[in-house]
Amino acid sequence: MGILDKTYYYFIGAGGIGMSALERYFKSIGKTVLGYDKTPTELTSALIEEGIEIHFEDNTDLIPAEINQENTLVIYTPAIPKDHKELNYFFDQNYEVLKRSEVLGAITKHTYAIGVAGTHGKTTTSSILGHLLKVADLESTAFLGGIAENYHSNIILNGSKYTVAEADEFDRSFLRLSPKLAIITSDDADHLDIYGEREEVKKSFQEFGSIVEEQLFVRKGLNFPNSKTYGIEEGADYDGVNVRIEDGFYVFDVNTPNGTLKDIKFQLPGRHNMENAVAAIAVADYLGISSEKIHEALASFIGVKRRFNRFMIHDKVYVDDYAHHPTELNAVIRSLKELYPGKKLLGIFQPHLFTRTRDFAAEFAESLSELDELILLDIYPARELPIKGITSKWLLDMVNLKEKSVYSLEEALPAIQSKDFDVLLTVGAGNIDTLVTPIKKWLESEA
The missing domain is CATH 3.40.50.720 (NAD(P)-binding Rossmann-like Domain)
Incomplete structure (x- = not known):
C-alpha cells in the first residue's frame, strides 16, 4: 500500500x-x-x-x-x-x-512539480505563483508556507497536474523533491545549527539546483549553472523595468526572452516583493500562460498573512511581518522608510532561536539600528534550549540606538502604548503574532 x-x-x-x-x-x-x-x-x-x-x-x-x-x-x-x-x-x-518533506516529495513526484526555494522570499513567491496558476485555470495545487490572503489558506487546490511546493532548506528537506522547474530567491546563510558552516548552506542550494529537470530560475547575482535570471532593473533574463507607483500600486514592465509584458500592476510594497513577482512571472511565461492572465493574477494578488500586512488606523500605520533573518529585516525596514519618509518608526522585534541570534548578532544589530526606536522581546526558543550568554539584552547592547529597551511578550503591549510613533512594526517568527489583534484593537480605540 x-x-x-x-x-x-x-x-x-x-x-x-x-x-x-x-x-x-x-x-x-x-x-x-x-x-x-x-x-x-x-x-x-x-x-x-x-x-x-x-x-x-x-x-x-x-x-x-x-x-x-x-x-x-x-x-x-x-x-x-x-x-x-x-x-x-x-x-x-x-x-x-x-x-513532512518525504510526504510532500511523494505527493508531488508524479506531477509537474515546481519548487520554490530560498532563505527568504519563498513563501511570497510560491503564493504569487500558486495564485497565478489558479487564475490561469491550470490543474494545480500549491503547498505554501504561509496563509495566502486571497484564499485564507496555505493550500490552493485546483487539480493535480501541476504542483507548486515551497522547497524548505531546513534539514535539507528540499532535496526530497523532484522538481521539473524551480526558483531560487536567495542562498544566504541560515539554519547554521543544522549546516554548521555558511558554505554548507550554499552547497545545499547548489545540490537542489542540480536536481531540477527542466529549468532553474534564480535571482540575478546568484551563481547557478544553466539557470535563467530574474531581477529588477539588473539586465536579467526576466527583468522588471520602468517601475513607478500609480494609485497605490507598483506598475512596471517585464522584459522576457519572448518579448515585453507592459504595465504589470502589483500592490505589495518593496523592491523585494517586486522581485518575487518577477520570479513567478518568469515561470508563468515559461509555461506559456497568457499575458492577460499574468496581468489579472498580479493585480488581484493581495498578499500573504504576516508578510508586510499593513493596517492604516486613524493617523497611524501598523505593519506586521514574519521577517526573522537580517536580510528580511533590512527589506521590511527599508520599505517602510521609503513609503513613510520622515515618520517615526517604532519596531518591536522578537528574535527567533538562540542559535540564529548568536550566529547573526552583528547583522541583526545593524538592521535594527535603522529603526527610530526599538523594543526587543525575549528570544523565542522554538525547538532549542537556552545558550549561556545569548539573550535579548546581549543583542540590545550591540544596537546603535538611543531609544531601545527589552521587554517580555506579556509586557509588550503596555510598553507600546506608552510610546510615541507614526509607524509601528511588529516583526519576528515566534509568537509575536499574538500581539496583532490587541494592537489593532488599541489603535482603533484611540480615536
Whole structure:
C-alpha cells in the first residue's frame, strides 16, 4: 500500500504551517486527518473547524483505537523533540512514520512539480505563483508556507497536474523533491545549527539546483549553472523595468526572452516583493500562460498573512511581518522608510532561536539600528534550549540606538502604548503574532 492509499493520516506537530497544508490536502481527498500539537493557536482552531481532530497533550491514550500499522501513516516535523511519547510509540509499534518533506516529495513526484526555494522570499513567491496558476485555470495545487490572503489558506487546490511546493532548506528537506522547474530567491546563510558552516548552506542550494529537470530560475547575482535570471532593473533574463507607483500600486514592465509584458500592476510594497513577482512571472511565461492572465493574477494578488500586512488606523500605520533573518529585516525596514519618509518608526522585534541570534548578532544589530526606536522581546526558543550568554539584552547592547529597551511578550503591549510613533512594526517568527489583534484593537480605540 502506497503512502497516498491509507485511511488515517496522523500528524505530530499538526499546527505547523507546512504540516497543516498537507493536512488540508489529505482532508480534501477524503482522508481522515488527526493528530497532536503542543499548543492551541488560531491555525489549529481553523483546522479543527474544518474537521481535523487535534489534541494538545502528548499522551498515547489519546491515539484512537481504530488506527493501526496497516491503515495509518504518521507524519512528523523535525521540530518535534526526540523524547516525544506519541512519536516514539509509533516508532516502537512499527508504524510507517515519515517526515513532512518525504510526504510532500511523494505527493508531488508524479506531477509537474515546481519548487520554490530560498532563505527568504519563498513563501511570497510560491503564493504569487500558486495564485497565478489558479487564475490561469491550470490543474494545480500549491503547498505554501504561509496563509495566502486571497484564499485564507496555505493550500490552493485546483487539480493535480501541476504542483507548486515551497522547497524548505531546513534539514535539507528540499532535496526530497523532484522538481521539473524551480526558483531560487536567495542562498544566504541560515539554519547554521543544522549546516554548521555558511558554505554548507550554499552547497545545499547548489545540490537542489542540480536536481531540477527542466529549468532553474534564480535571482540575478546568484551563481547557478544553466539557470535563467530574474531581477529588477539588473539586465536579467526576466527583468522588471520602468517601475513607478500609480494609485497605490507598483506598475512596471517585464522584459522576457519572448518579448515585453507592459504595465504589470502589483500592490505589495518593496523592491523585494517586486522581485518575487518577477520570479513567478518568469515561470508563468515559461509555461506559456497568457499575458492577460499574468496581468489579472498580479493585480488581484493581495498578499500573504504576516508578510508586510499593513493596517492604516486613524493617523497611524501598523505593519506586521514574519521577517526573522537580517536580510528580511533590512527589506521590511527599508520599505517602510521609503513609503513613510520622515515618520517615526517604532519596531518591536522578537528574535527567533538562540542559535540564529548568536550566529547573526552583528547583522541583526545593524538592521535594527535603522529603526527610530526599538523594543526587543525575549528570544523565542522554538525547538532549542537556552545558550549561556545569548539573550535579548546581549543583542540590545550591540544596537546603535538611543531609544531601545527589552521587554517580555506579556509586557509588550503596555510598553507600546506608552510610546510615541507614526509607524509601528511588529516583526519576528515566534509568537509575536499574538500581539496583532490587541494592537489593532488599541489603535482603533484611540480615536
